[in-house]
Amino acid sequence: MSPTVRLQEMIRVIRSARTQGEERGVIQKECATIRAQFRQADNGGRSHNLAKLLYVHMLGYPAHFGQMECVRLIASPRYNEKRVGYLGAMMLLDENQDASLLITNSIKNDLSHSSPYVQSLALCTLACMGSSEMCRDLAPEIDRLLRNSSSYIKKKATLCAVHMVRKVPELGELFTPAARSLLAEKNHGVLHGAVILITELCERNTQTLVQFREVVPELVHIMRGLVTSGYSPEHTVAGISDPFLQVATNTDSSKTAGSAVLYETVLTVMDIKSESGLRVLAVNILGRFLLNNDRNIRYISMTSLQKIVITDHNAVQRHRGTIVDCLKDQDASLSLALVSSINIRSMMKELLLFLSTCPPELKSHAASGIFNAAESIALCSAGGDVRDETVPNLIQLITSASQLHCYTVHKLYRALVGDISQ
Amino acid sequence: MIKAILIFNNHGKPRLSKFYEHYSEDTEQQIIRETFHLVSKRDENVCNFLEGGMLIGGSENKLIYRHYATLYFVFCVDSSESELGILDLIQVFVETLDKCFENVCELDLIFHVDKVHNILAEMVMGGMVLETNMNEIITHVDAQNKMEKSEAGIAGAPARAVSAVKNMNLPEMPRNINIGDISIKVPNLPSFK
Numbered sequence: 296m297s298p299t300v301r302l303q304e305m306i307r308v309i310r311s312a313r314t315q316g317e318e319r320g321v322i323q324k325e326c327a328t329i330r331a332q333f334r335q336a337d338n339g340g341r342s343h344n345l346a347k348l349l350y351v352h353m354l355g356y357p358a359h360f361g362q363m364e365c366v367r368l369i370a371s372p373r374y375n376e377k378r379v380g381y382l383g384a385m386m387l388l389d390e391n392q393d394a395s396l397l398i399t400n401s402i403k404n405d406l407s408h409s410s411p412y413v414q415s416l417a418l419c420t421l422a423c424m425g426s427s428e429m430c431r432d433l434a435p436e437i438d439r440l441l442r443n444s445s446s447y448i449k450k451k452a453t454l455c456a457v458h459m460v461r462k463v464p465e466l467g468e469l470f471t472p473a474a475r476s477l478l479a480e481k482n483h484g485v486l487h488g489a490v491i492l493i494t495e496l497c498e499r500n501t502q503t504l505v506q507f508r509e510v511v512p513e514l515v516h517i518m519r520g521l522v523t524s525g526y527s528p529e530h531t532v533a534g535i536s537d538p539f540l541q542v543a544t545n546t547d548s549s550k551t552a553g554s555a556v557l558y559e560t561v562l563t564v565m566d567i568k569s570e571s572g573l574r575v576l577a578v579n580i581l582g583r584f585l586l587n588n589d590r591n592i593r594y595i596s597m598t599s600l601q602k603i604v605i606t607d608h609n610a611v612q613r614h615r616g617t618i619v620d621c622l623k624d625q626d627a628s629l630s631l632a633l634v635s636s637i638n639i640r641s642m643m644k645e646l647l648l649f650l651s652t653c654p655p656e657l658k659s660h661a662a663s664g665i666f667n668a669a670e671s672i673a674l675c676s677a678g679g680d681v682r683d684e685t686v687p688n689l690i691q692l693i694t695s696a697s698q699l700h701c702y703t704v705h706k707l708y709r710a711l712v713g714d715i716s717q
Numbered sequence: 718m719i720k721a722i723l724i725f726n727n728h729g730k731p732r733l734s735k736f737y738e739h740y741s742e743d744t745e746q747q748i749i750r751e752t753f754h755l756v757s758k759r760d761e762n763v764c765n766f767l768e769g770g771m772l773i774g775g776s777e778n779k780l781i782y783r784h785y786a787t788l789y790f791v792f793c794v795d796s797s798e799s800e801l802g803i804l805d806l807i808q809v810f811v812e813t814l815d816k817c818f819e820n821v822c823e824l825d826l827i828f829h830v831d832k833v834h835n836i837l838a839e840m841v842m843g844g845m846v847l848e849t850n851m852n853e854i855i856t857h858v859d860a861q862n863k864m865e866k867s868e869a870g871i872a873g874a875p876a877r878a879v880s881a882v883k884n885m886n887l888p889e890m891p892r893n894i895n896i897g898d899i900s901i902k903v904p905n906l907p908s909f910k
Contacts, residue, residue: 302828302831303828306827306828310827346831349830349831350830352742353731353733353734353830354731355731355742355746355749357742358742373868374864374865374868375865375868375869378835378861378865379831382831382834389739390739391739410864412857412860412861412864418842419838419842419843422842422843423737423842423843423844424739447857450847450848451842451847454842454843454845454847455842455843457843457845458843458844483850484847484848484850484853487846488845488847491845554801555799555801555802555805558799558801559799559802590762590763590764591764591765591766591800591801591804592801593764594764594766595766595800595801
């Protein structure tokens with residue numbers, strides 16, 4: 296019988312258990328049967344036993360006795376059995392287990408298998424749980440696949456190479472030439488993987504970074520090509536400002552993917568030494584995001600604006616009104632933080648209104664935010680204005696938020712010390 | 718890098734758990750419980766991003782989730798991933814599941830968790846996004862399923878026949894069939910030359 300039917304039977308039995316105790320009993324019985332069957336020499340139903348064990352493992356029950364069975368199934372010539380074996384290896388084996396070394400040879404053979412799907416099973420497992428020794432052993436194989444295979448396999452081999460470089464940084468040198476040539480690929484999946492690989496290589500080794508600087512015009516050229524063909528890539532690439540202007544003006548942000556691209560462009564523009572016109576454009580895009588209906592987009596634009604306001608204060612000022620409007624939003628904790636860092640004085644009235652209507656948990660945040668802002672204004676006269684308006688609210692607050700007590704007393708004392716006449 | 722992909726229902730029962738970093742079995746279960754605890758408290762109209770729990774790396778990592786009917790799809794990622802991009806990826810994942818299972822529901826995920834793993838393996842590999850084009854993913858998943866079926870084909874035929882007969886609803890066979898007396902006349906066939 297096919298592995299799925301037997302697995303479904305067991306799942307049905309487990310689900311019919313009415314209590315946790317009953318479920319545990321059923322599972323223990325099943326595991327005992329599976330364990331006994333694993334010990335038998337040749338068994339037609341090996342793959343379905345392992346599938347059942349993996350299900351039980353997901354629910355949180357011990358399944359370590361299945362490790363050797365994974366090794367056996369991976370070595371099987373049948374695709375069915377290999378598939379479950381590799382899945383088991385990813386879930387049950389890790390570099391601390393001795394069994395993981397035993398599958399190295401099987402992986403090596405499968406990497407040269409005639410079927411691309413068997414190759415992909417091996418690549419996937421290696422990228423998921425490959426230990427340093429395994430990576431060192433199999434790196435030449437991966438390098439070979441990076442240069443000479445279908446785009447389906449190249450895509451997977453590239454990500455596998457990224458994993459290897461993370462585990463064994465010295466392998467970076469081995470993969471650098473292949474990574475360079477991958478940029479000539481047309482397939483988007485492969486390009487995406489290539490960019491990740493190059494990023495990883497550059498992060499590990501500054502010399503590689505210098506090497507890849509020469510590649511920047513090529514990357515920009517690819518981006519330009521992608522923009523004109525109307526595709527939405529997800530590359531964050533350091534380049535010259537021109538392509539970003541194109542991407543920023545030509546990308547349709549009505550779908551999430553489009554917004555994601557715009558957002559990444561904004562981040563890149565702010566990261567590199569762009570000219571001020573481009574930076575203003577980037578901040579304006581963020582401001583536009585604040586008006587978006589999707590709260591996720593509002594959230595990320597606010598987190599970015601928080602970081603930007605430190606450097607590009609004036610550009611963010613323009614969007615003050617929108618930010619204050621966001622205070623009315625239910626999830627307003629972020630906009631509060633943002634509000635307190637830009638010029639508060641002119642917005643005192645709105646803020647006080649907000650204080651009186653906002654939910655109690657936010658009151659302490661709001662009050663401390665306002666205090667911080669008042670502090671940063673520094674001038675006594677400004678502080679005086681602020682204090683007059685906030686006194687009645689403060690009294691109300693203090694009675695409702697005991698954590699603020701010591702903070703407010705401290706603040707009042709300092710204010711008094713600074714200006715005795717009040 | 719994506720650290721983990723979790724699917725659980727409204728009661729916290731795991732429907733799929735895939736970790737791209739090594740944790741002990743106990744820690745994995747604790748992470749699932751902690752994530753459920755964090756995500757289930759969220760209101761319907763707040764944004765879909767929140768900071769990761771302590772076990773999975775704290776504020777360095779983010780939980781990006783989507784709630785569909787009875788299931789939570791949670792991706793735990795570090796700061797190198799684009800939040801909106803991952804949100805889009807969850808959407809693509811669910812749409813792919815919908816195409817592969819035809820109007821997917823929680824029961825499909827429960828009884829075919831191995832298939833869900835296979836689909837996920839075409840989208841995310843080693844914690845990195847592999848493919849986001851739905852047609853590409855489905856083409857390869859279908860090809861692999863075909864390979865599995867053709868292998869099980871010859872060996873599985875008798876077993877499948879048995880289960881097919883078991884599942885057939887045969888009407889009650891009458892015990893006694895009284896045909897009566899039939900006399901059949903055999904035609905006189907010419908001899909074959």
